[in-house]
Amino acid sequence: MVVVNKxxxxxxxxxxxxxxxxxxxxxxxxxxxxxxxxxxTKCNVCIRNQVCxxxxxxxxxxxxxxxxxxxxxSDPTVSTKGTGVPGRGTEEAKTxxxxxRFGKNEFGICIDMGRPxxxxxxxxxxxxxxxxxxxxxxxxxxxxxxxxxxMTDLKTGKLRDDLLETxxxxxxxxxKCNIKRLxxxxxxxxxxxxxxxxxxxxxxxxxxxxNGDTPMFDMLKELNIPRPFRGKINVGLGRPLVED
Amino acid sequence: MTHSLHRSGSLESLKNDFVWFMYQASGxxxxxxxxxALQFIAIAEKVNSENWGDIKTGSKLNHDIEEITNKITDxxxxxxxxxxxxxxxxxxxxxxxxxxxxxxxxxxLLDEVLIACKEANVIPxxxxxxxxxxxKKEILPEEDVLAITTMCGHHMVAxxxxxxxxxxxxxxxxxxxxxxxxxxxxxxxxxxNQVRAAEILKDKQINNKDKLK
Numbered sequence: 036m037v038v039v040n041k042x043x044x045x046x047x048x049x050x051x052x053x054x055x056x057x058x059x060x061x062x063x064x065x066x067x068x069x070x071x072x073x074x075x076t077k078c079n080v081c082i083r084n085q086v087c088x089x090x091x092x093x094x095x096x097x098x099x100x101x102x103x104x105x106x107x108x109s110d111p112t113v114s115t116k117g118t119g120v121p122g123r124g125t126e127e128a129k130t131x132x133x134x135x136r137f138g139k140n141e142f143g144i145c146i147d148m149g150r151p152x153x154x155x156x157x158x159x160x161x162x163x164x165x166x167x168x169x170x171x172x173x174x175x176x177x178x179x180x181x182x183x184x185x186m187t188d189l190k191t192g193k194l195r196d197d198l199l200e201t202x203x204x205x206x207x208x209x210x211k212c213n214i215k216r217l218x219x220x221x222x223x224x225x226x227x228x229x230x231x232x233x234x235x236x237x238x239x240x241x242x243x244x245x246n247g248d249t250p251m252f253d254m255l256k257e258l259n260i261p262r263p264f265r266g267k268i269n270v271g272l273g274r275p276l277v278e279d
Numbered sequence: 280m281t282h283s284l285h286r287s288g289s290l291e292s293l294k295n296d297f298v299w300f301m302y303q304a305s306g307x308x309x310x311x312x313x314x315x316a317l318q319f320i321a322i323a324e325k326v327n328s329e330n331w332g333d334i335k336t337g338s339k340l341n342h343d344i345e346e347i348t349n350k351i352t353d354x355x356x357x358x359x360x361x362x363x364x365x366x367x368x369x370x371x372x373x374x375x376x377x378x379x380x381x382x383x384x385x386x387x388l389l390d391e392v393l394i395a396c397k398e399a400n401v402i403p404x405x406x407x408x409x410x411x412x413x414x415k416k417e418i419l420p421e422e423d424v425l426a427i428t429t430m431c432g433h434h435m436v437a438x439x440x441x442x443x444x445x446x447x448x449x450x451x452x453x454x455x456x457x458x459x460x461x462x463x464x465x466x467x468x469x470x471x472n473q474v475r476a477a478e479i480l481k482d483k484q485i486n487n488k489d490k491l492k
Binding site for chain 2: 051052053054055057078080083084111112114126127128129130131132133134137143145147150151152153204205224228231232233234235236237238239240241242243245246247249251255260263264265266267268269270271272273274275276
């Protein structure tokens with residue numbers, strides 16, 4: 036965990052604006068800084084960038100799974116055992132030209148909980164995961180995505196009870212579904228977005244034709260979702276190429 | 280990992296913002312990638328990628344290129360930014376010619392990237408579409424701050440430090456370019472577009488000067 040060395044801190048406040056979740060705070064008598072451990076996500080921005088001119092911010096070893104998991108989800112320079120991918124993410128659409136993870140009649144869903152920049156308690160991620168599972172999404176397993184490692188049941192999206200109050204900078208709920216179920220999933224997300232205390236950024240993965248089109252656009256239109264204008268395009272140069 | 284997908288800002292500003300990725304697939308084409316990665320980087324440099332890096336080492340803005348390339352392993356994933364569609368076209372053309380076999384991904388405005396694909400004669404395979412931000416959006420910072428913080432999708436660039444840099448630029452204590460650089464080096468993977476950030480900061484400076492007139 037990250038702590039401020041009281042002997043070294045002079046209360047210059049240089050470090051405070053660098054924390055993405057404002058966990059670096061002035062103490063009661065405004066003499067030194069301290070780390071609010073309830074909201075610190077262990078992202079290590081302060082450590083990595085040496086934001087304290089006197090090196091008063093120090094990292095101590097993580098002594099429990101909860102803190103290690105927070106660090107893993109919040110610090111993108113750390114890799115997850117299993118996926119091998121740095122950060123909390125997966126290869127998702129990025130290698131779909133060679134993995135064929137998402138087929139032509141499927142769509143993938145990437146729900147970036149807590150993004151942009153707000154963070155979230157795992158309880159919020161559980162709500163969203165359970166909602167999309169009920170709507171027909173099959174969640175990715177622990178070999179592909181870190182959140183699955185703390186799920187007690189992949190078929191429901193339920194997370195470990197002892198971790199529900201854990202605060203992370205972000206965590207991704209990932210899965211896939213038959214494209215016919217897209218309206219159900221979007222409706223479920225419209226419902227659950229009203230029940231959470233944070234935000235999420237939503238990505239939908241689809242195989243496309245040579246013009247970048249997909250039947251999904253018509254489905255989104257019927258759901259009053261504007262046609263997307265930003266995307267991450269896998270340009271099909273990976274080999275061996277999956278064409279089916 | 281979708282840290283390049285959900286960038287905020289005006290369409291005009293986003294037109295000058297492309298993110299590229301080099302990705303090997305675990306268990307398929309992820310062995311002995313160093314030579315391919317070096318070729319990939321050489322192409323990115325040839326077309327003047329403004330920023331790039333390997334998250335395990337850092338970005339080229341505050342690390343020597345040699346240091347980054349010396350540390351390449353089979354787990355390295357490279358990514359970076361372009362500010363012009365023409366760079367994307369040249370990049371894709373060259374990568375297609377070299378046939379390195381690694382997955383190539385370009386993130387940006389669909390209208391811009393799809394045209395670039397056509398011009399480079401590559402065929403999109405799969406797209407991760409951004410459907411925006413959902414949930415309690417009222418707790419988000421203001422749009423001009425988000426336009427900068429979302430350039431590091433991992434959110435290593437805090438909204439408060441962006442506000443601080445905006446103030447420094449507004450008051451003339453710092454140039455937009457210097458402020459943008461100081462924000463960019465907080466992003467360890469090299470996808471922060473410091474050129475676009477400087478433009479956004481410059482707009483704040485101009486708006487402030489107009490107010491003072």
